[in-house]
Amino acid sequence: MSNNKIGLFERFSNVATKFTGSSPAFISAVVIVLAWGLSGPIFDYSETWQLVINTGTTIITFLMVFLIQKAQNKDSKAIQLKLNELIAAHEKASNRMVDIEDLTEEELDQFHKFYVTLAKLAKNESNIHQSHSIDVAQKLHYRKAIKLAQTLSDETQPSKDC
Known part of the structure; x- marks a missing residue:
């Protein structure tokens, strides 16, 4: 200018x-x-x-x-x-963060809760360098939970050899 x-x-x-x-x-x-x-x-x-x-x-x-x-x-x-x-x-960054400063205090508190949850999920990661956006983190968490549930279900199923 x-x-x-x-x-x-x-x-x-x-x-x-x-x-x-x-x-x-x-x-x-x-x-x-x-x-x-x-x-x-x-x-x-x-x-x-x-x-x-x-x-x-x-x-x-x-x-x-x-x-x-x-x-x-x-x-x-x-x-x-x-x-x-x-x-x-950044292709993996959540575009929800653009212009976030215009949100209300309550809306910002909701995002804060998401990041607290994200931090908790990150503590459970085996790879300490892994990071996710809010949108990706929850999907990955649910995939892991489903995979764990399937693994546990397979382990409790009677063997076909019996």
């Missing part, structure tokens, strides 16, 4: 996010706090002197909350898109 299509706020937030997370921004903040602290005797540590730093830090904190949230939202969206691409590209 070209810079022409990026809005003014988007460009500002990108620059501000990069700057506020930099060493020069931290050093600037330290210098401001030191200058304020050293100016205390000049202003006789008055209420106005204290109000200056309190007001300044409150305003900066208030604005930074929104800036940080915007950066988090953008990063989260980029990560979700990358994960969706990996899921879509």
